[in-house]
Amino acid sequence: MPALSPTMEEGNIVKWLKKEGEAVSVGDVLCEIETDKAVITMESSDDGVLAKILLQEGSKNVRLGSLIALLVEEGQDWKQVEIPADAGDPSSLAPPAPQLPSAPSVSASPKLEQQPGKLQIRLSPAARNILETHGLDTSNLEPSGPRGIFTKEDALKLVQKQKGKATELKPEPSPAPPQPTAVPSAVQATAVTSAYPRPAIPPVSTPGEPAAPGTFTEIPASNIRRVIAKRLTESKTTIPHAYAAADCDIGAILRLRQELAKDDIKVSVNDFIIKATAVTLKQMPDVNVTWDGEACRQLQSIDISIAVATERGLITPIIKDVAAKGIKEIAASAKALAKKARDGKLLPEEYQGGSFSISNLGMFGINGFTAVINPPQACILAVGRARAELRLVEDEEGNETLQQHQLMTVTLSSDGRVVDDELASKFLETLKANLEKPVRLALC
Template sequence: DVREQEEKNMAVSLRLGRQGIFSGLKLLKFNKSFCLRHPSQDRVRYVFQSPWMFGVSPLKVQMPALSPTMEEGSIVKWLKKEGEVVAAGDALCEIETDKAVVTMESNDDGILAKILMEEGSRSVRLGTLIALMVEEGQDWKQVEIPSPDAALPSAAPPTTPSGLASVGPPAALPSSPPPISGSLRLSPAARHILDTHGVDPRLATPTGPRGLITKEDALNLLKKSPAPKATPATVAPAGPVPATRAALTPAAPPPAPPSSRPSIPPVSVPGKPGAPGTFTEIPASNVRRVIAQRLTQSKTTIPHSYASIDCDMASVMQLRKDLAKDQVKVSVNDFIIKAAAVTLKELPEVNVTWSDDRPHALDSIHISVAVATDRGLITPIIRDAANKGVQEISANAKALAQKARDGKLLPEEYQGGTFSISNLGMFGISGFSAVINPPQACILAVGTSRTELRLNEDDQTLHTQQLMTVTLSSDGRLVDDELASRFLDKFRANLEQPQRMALA
């Protein structure tokens, strides 16, 4: 009986299994027929399975502020590729700031999913999205890419260049160009080129990011379009203009006097011979733009005072020879850095800065040394120079100068100087006046050493001297003429008697 009962149970299980299989096949057939009756089902399924719905939330990488004066940067080189694992502290890319080329490090662990700003992208504003990362273990290929507007930082609307005459109805202001629709975006260089040649920017094919018309797009448009006739600016006739006068159209400009010429020379087109009066635009690096801004700021906001003095270099030259015998190689500039630092320690009232409409005394003595590079002038810093020996100063100066020329200076190596030195003696310059590096109060300009014949007043004999002229440019708000004279007198004493610097 037990055996018969087990056989019945097995038969029932087999029947139920067959029924389950048949039911599954019927349900699959039903679903298939349902999909055929509703073709929109495929689109719905695609939407819900797309990365737009199930995309991976990104970790945003934005253009950082790598120096206090940095407003924009350029992507020089990406050190990581899309899909590579990134750890916090790893080098992501090299960015050209207003000072140097700085390596940007990652703040998060994850995977580099998408590079939004390719190598060579210039003038990228602070806060702009340059890349996207995802956390480890997530599918970096399914990263959510934000809209182009979300990748840009909030900025004021671009201002139209003044001084370009516009052609339009009399009701419009003569100094403003015709209005451009909001969807049309031009770079400043492209706008200048098209406005100068009178070409409609709507004819250009934008190739820049987010539909931006670049300078290259404008130049390509000029090559394709026929050369427009020059429309030099004319002087408005004297007397009132009738109110019923018809507006001038671009096709029929008034004839220009033979002696007049355009107020802005046209841009030369690559591949074509330049006409008289044309020019070629040279792209300015971030370093060059910041140098221009800071020099203009210095000369327009700081009252410069100048004072010069001659220093006898005989003792320094002899000391250099003695040190060279012991295989210690130091330069004249190393002694100058040391002498300036010691003098600042003796006269702390010169080691000041102007901020918030009042002077601020500085506790540290950091000497900024001007170094010429291919990108422009940069001032790496010898920190605590008064407490260092000449040999240590020499080693620091050589290392920083090489890093400056290679564009590898770190922000802390060129920020925070309290006094600057610019030496053009190696170029044969006898003397010059340097521009103050704000917010510092002084800069010392050093010329070359020269041999002069001098009269010894004690015995009325002639002897030669190795003289070097230094000129102190000082902020008149902080360092008056009397204080500047005392500084130069102590500086000369320290340089002419190097042993004084060891006792200071």
């Protein structure tokens, strides 16, 4: 398993594109691998014959460096290839056991259970909770999950098994002792039964029976989802976010779009926003910066990351050198990158890096929102929908009239370590001017 992205620690094998016994040349695509960023094709670095596929399609969480297939030289008997002794060892694919504190804790990854004279057994979080809740013996566990994991289903079967033994050993009830004569009292204690009995914690569902109140279904997280969760948490806990918002009148942009459509030039409002942001960054290079943990780096190229929602999670492909591109070229680039992102076909250089991010939820009817900074970038612009509002406008003679305006709220999230409040305010002021007078975009 190769490292197909800088932050990749493990991958999922989506599909094999070569079969056992098939000749392979340098550069041929062997398989598709889901990394923490996208689905990427793995190419062969040697000529030969694909002798043995060790991990089939659908294999999950395969650690870097794990054997997934064997290649032999042309002319060799690929059917008699020698498989390494540790290739099928589940422990060779499992991550090392984490050092857990002595106090009970909740872990997102399976826990290793050491049994004397046996291989280590890895407990899933759900299985561990069930075992601890019911006080079950963990000395003779029989895992059925992949790579030796003791799953939630294994734990539920063990609960049922223990209940069966308890029923068989239950003694006959002994005669009830004689009840003492009730003594009259001014106060009598009465048993109160709650209308809302407290459920078992955690609630446990039994296979084949109706779900218990409060039960849940575990949905495995993809590599991309786990990385998104990790990066968002790091961003919100390590970056001092500051927020500033402004309402922009985009009436001129909407009218310009209609004029361009007459010439069969199709561009979106978001394309104008991308261009206006790049022009503003060119006018204010102090905002086109990143933070590397110790120092601020001012970037020469203006590369805009655009947030694209996919089935695997949010990903931010990058439009390179936006300030030097026209609106039509930006529209074509944004459309092509969004399609590749949804298809999982982005190349690493198409989503790594970037100097500024834009997230637009206006098409979902959102008026305004705040976005989380994508480190090491220093800023992200959150864009809401266009909405019609009536405003008082004073003419040259001092008369006030109500006029309808198409307003759009943009909110800048900035890293307070490199973009202070004054700089963020000036950036929004300049961006607002560029959006409200799109003719200025042609001057830069």
